[in-house]
Amino acid sequence: MESRLEIADVAQEFVTFLTQGSPPNIQAEAARYVLGLTGSETGRSLLASQKGLLQALAKLLEAPPGAAAGAVGDAWRTLVNLCAEPSIHGSLLAALPGLPSQLLARALAPNWPWAGEAAAALANLSREAGAFRELLEDGGLESASDKTYQEPGLARLVTALTTPGYNPHAPLHYLASLLSNLSQLPEARDFLLDPNRHLIQRLLPLIHCPDSAVRRMGVVGTLRNCCFEHRSHEWLLGPQVELLTFLLMPLAGPEEFSEDEMDRLPIDLQYLPPEKEREPDADIRKMLIETIMLLTATAPGRKLVKDQGAYLVLRELHNWERDPNVRLACEKLIQVLIGDEPEAGMENLLEVSVPPDVEQRLQQLDQQEQQQLQQEREEALQSPSRLDGLGPS
Template sequence: MGECGVSSRSGTLVEPVATLAEPEATPDGEAAELLPFLTRSARADTQAAAAQHALALTGSEPGRVLLARQAGLLRALAELAEAAAPVPARDAARALVNLAADPSLHEQLLAADPELPARLLGRALDPQWPWADEAAAALANLSREPTPCAALMGTLAAAAPGSGLERLVCALCTSGYNARAPLHYLGPLLSNLSQQPAARAFLLDPDGCVIQRLLPLTQYSDSSLRRGGVVGTLRNCCFEHRHHEWLLGPGVDILPFLLLPLAGPEDFSEEEMERLPVDLQYLPPDKQREPDADIRKMLIEAIMLLTATAPGRQQVRNQGAYLILRELHTWEPEPDVQLACEKLIQVLIGDEPECGMGNLLEVQVPEDVEQQLQQLDRQEQEQLEQQQQGLAGESRGKRPAAT
């Protein structure tokens, strides 16, 4: 059923912060001349102008590549991003967001300043820092790739008790943690980190009560970034099949939190209503489904992972998941999400796998069969793209009726 890994690399969860208009790229020598003006000892006005110019350069790929060749400039931006001067610190932090949005530059960023993840983390989790959201966005961008993600996880693991992942989750789950920064980017950051086994071990510790704190955020209406990041985190945690019984049991009861965003205002019969968890019964007539198609798909994928074992499938069936998915399949406008929903429904209503395939996450697929399945997936994706293009063409071709 695939390897664990929901990151924000799709681009729907993390976007670079908007920058100034793109200037013409300057030669390396001219770029290097910025360095003296970016140091903390520089005059405030020249420092602000230099930071603004560096930010403008990051608005284009040539500008980002140009800056990435200057290790001294990268270090200066990293140091300036945590300086007390407000405007230069803001622009330096935003420049780092844009640089980190380019995966090809991650190696240069970390080589120039190996302490960059720790610097950014300290500022992102500082409840008084006004540019904490920029720091969190830069970390979310950096953590999309395995190497910087592992480096950041190492920083978190080395932190004092209560200062690492625990503090990150606290900041994510606490409304108003930083009065001057919404910190929505902590959602995709945690999603990326949850690709690491150590992060999942922390999140799934039965004694830590961490995963339970995240569950209400699947309904967080103020930000799809935060909501999607949490759903991605939950999906990654569902790869740990050893915890499925606990996740589905009364200690966590994860399934209603995954199903509720997929539910609409349908009026089920009394018999069907009794099969649903209490939180899914008698929903109001104005109940809206999750508006983001990518998040809907991740919710479906998380439930699919929970059906990897026979006990998991039975628990998902017993909680009436089929009823919610049946209505979702009828309503779903996105072909790829509808297909994911259809596959999950087939698992729930189909025959049980043959003996020896009790855990679908541990089934060894022969190489030739895997290649055939990959080919089918590619064909399926091509058909979906053609279908979407056809729908777009029909929409463009429509004309108002004559009156």
């Protein structure tokens, strides 16, 4: 009991030190110490239990630009680290009601110097369903309009993410992670996939963003989530969006094709320069393949993917790929493209009901595959060798 009282007394002292009226050097030292506590799980849990201290930090976050910059910056970094700990999200949101909406407002403020930290904290926090559900319901992402920008909040998020120089003082890469998390909700996907809003088309160029793997990962994750809406597949694959071209481009290399094969590819994928490089991040390559796989879940989607020469790009990728997880994903997609069509009643793979015993068996097979991949990875580290690619069967 005494230790708890001591902790409470120390926390109260830090509340005093962190207030905006404290001397700048004392305030900065206190903020630096609190930030250091977030370096361990124990420290993060301790901070999450101190409501008064959290509220003092929240007030410091709102300090005007230029005021106690060091202390404010450390306060923002503290919040990023706290939001990265899922086990304390409940305590954090209980102490700071409305935190997701507050963070969103700062992340989307065009000149706020800590907008990047606000976006990162919100991306961490929105991994939990409750937090991003609050954004949709209270933060107005789905329907409410900002009086200054006159557009719904979710559209503003896309605008901030896709507008060069939107905030010249802060990178906003983690807005893409936030968007990916939000797109797990059906209502967010419906909003993004509204053909009249043209939001998906604005996101597509960011698949190739050279400045940030975080931004590319978030955008591809958003697109993958949207592809669970199979009723939008034909629109996504059609001339209004041309999603497949954008998904295949990072997977394509400088390989040459015969004239007949070249004619099967979309125009933008023909005659790529010899210096063309593939997406360097293996996780993003895997996610791109998974997104294309989702687009093949329906018969019309499979036909459109096949007709646009996806197999040719995937064949060359498989020859080049060294990551076993990406290779496996590539092989599964190739089998879909070159295999027979599903039997009657199973044309839409996203709507097929899998019996429990079959699902359990599939999970066992997946575990066996993962174990085999791990063994192959260990063997490859000891004796690397080139693996041949797949060909049509």
